[in-house]
Amino acid sequence: MLIGTAVRPDQLSEAAYASTLAREFNMLEPEDVLKWEVVHPEPQSFDFSQGDQLVDFAIRHRMKVRGHTLVWHQQNPKWLTEGKYTSGELAQILEKHIKTVVGHYRGKVFAWDVVNEAFDEVHPGKLRSTIWRDQPGIGLAGNGSSYIERCLRWAHEADPQALLFYNEAGAEVVNPKSDAIYAMVRDFRQRGVPIDGVGFQMHIEKLHADVASISANIKRFTALGVQVHITEMDVALPVDAAGTPGAEDLQKQANIYREIANACLSHRGCTAIQTWGFTDKYSWIGWHSKHAQGAALPFDRNYGAKPAHEALRGALERAGSR
Numbered sequence: 001m002l003i004g005t006a007v008r009p010d011q012l013s014e015a016a017y018a019s020t021l022a023r024e025f026n027m028l029e030p031e032d033v034l035k036w037e038v039v040h041p042e043p044q045s046f047d048f049s050q051g052d053q054l055v056d057f058a059i060r061h062r063m064k065v066r067g068h069t070l071v072w073h074q075q076n077p078k079w080l081t082e083g084k085y086t087s088g089e090l091a092q093i094l095e096k097h098i099k100t101v102v103g104h105y106r107g108k109v110f111a112w113d114v115v116n117e118a119f120d121e122v123h124p125g126k127l128r129s130t131i132w133r134d135q136p137g138i139g140l141a142g143n144g145s146s147y148i149e150r151c152l153r154w155a156h157e158a159d160p161q162a163l164l165f166y167n168e169a170g171a172e173v174v175n176p177k178s179d180a181i182y183a184m185v186r187d188f189r190q191r192g193v194p195i196d197g198v199g200f201q202m203h204i205e206k207l208h209a210d211v212a213s214i215s216a217n218i219k220r221f222t223a224l225g226v227q228v229h230i231t232e233m234d235v236a237l238p239v240d241a242a243g244t245p246g247a248e249d250l251q252k253q254a255n256i257y258r259e260i261a262n263a264c265l266s267h268r269g270c271t272a273i274q275t276w277g278f279t280d281k282y283s284w285i286g287w288h289s290k291h292a293q294g295a296a297l298p299f300d301r302n303y304g305a306k307p308a309h310e311a312l313r314g315a316l317e318r319a320g321s322r
């Protein structure tokens with residue numbers, strides 16, 4: 001079982017950060033440094049320095065690396081979003097980006113989030129309007145998910161061994177969004193489009209998770225022959241001005257971590273559980289919620305193990321001894 005976490009290279013020089021990361025995880029994923037705005041800052045130049053740092057750390061500590069992410073509507077550089085490119089130019093830019101980044105990490109990144117969050121928030125089941133799909137798009141607007149197919153094929157050409165994932169938010173349960181992804185993945189599998197897995201982000205809010213529905217969803221996707229990874233799990237808690245959560249909430253949080261881990265562990269095709277960071281000291285939830293929420297990860301700000309960590313460890317140990 002792969003147990004991973006999102007990582008920021010700036011923090012590796014902090015001894016407690018690096019030692020906790022190396023001790024507790026066998027997989028890491030760059031949280032931001034393989035996104036376009038970092039890795040492709042100018043039209044003609046790529047900057048792999050920060051990604052390489054993380055890959056080196058992973059190699060030294062025998063960890064696998066998940067790549068995130070090649071095609072997204074966020075964290076793109078201005079030269080790209082404001083470049084007024086035609087569809088033909090954009091297609092060339094995207095093909096070059098995918099092939100250069102996947103090619104650079106060929107044999108080092110074992111799985112890629114090729115496309116991230118392509119389905120709409122407001123009209124569930126519909127594809128989101130993005131620079132890649134139809135603003136202006138890479139020339140396949142109006143052809144459903146074919147732009148996603150094209151991206152998968154480019155990534156596969158660049159590294160035929162890498163596992164290729166579609167990653168999504170808010171599709172953890174059976175709902176219109178996951179129904180649409182299911183239909184897309186089934187179609188891709190039937191036609192031999194290279195897709196190996198689906199990532200469910202699992203950012204949990206309001207201490208609520210419909211675990212039965214999550215389990216049913218994992219079941220139907222793995223039945224298609226693709227792997228499922230839980231890619232970005234965190235469980236946000238209400239916090240006071242000092243960032244401290246309530247004791248009862250920490251227990252509820254632990255239960256959610258345990259139940260989600262068990263849901264993954266009970267399906268053979270669910271092969272990775274990853275949290276979006278590991279210490280509350282560095283978590284996107286704080287600024288994302290304007291500091292109303294926080295404390296979302298298994299370790300506190302001093303790298304102490306929280307009830308959530310014990311819950312995860314317990315679930316993994318029980319599964320390991322079955």
Ligand code: XIL
Pocket residue numbers: 031032116169201232284
């Ligand atoms: C977040 C990072 O955690 C932040 O550091 C960054 O500023 C914004 O992006 N879904 C994703 C991730 O797929 O890439 C996002 O990561 C969180 C939501």
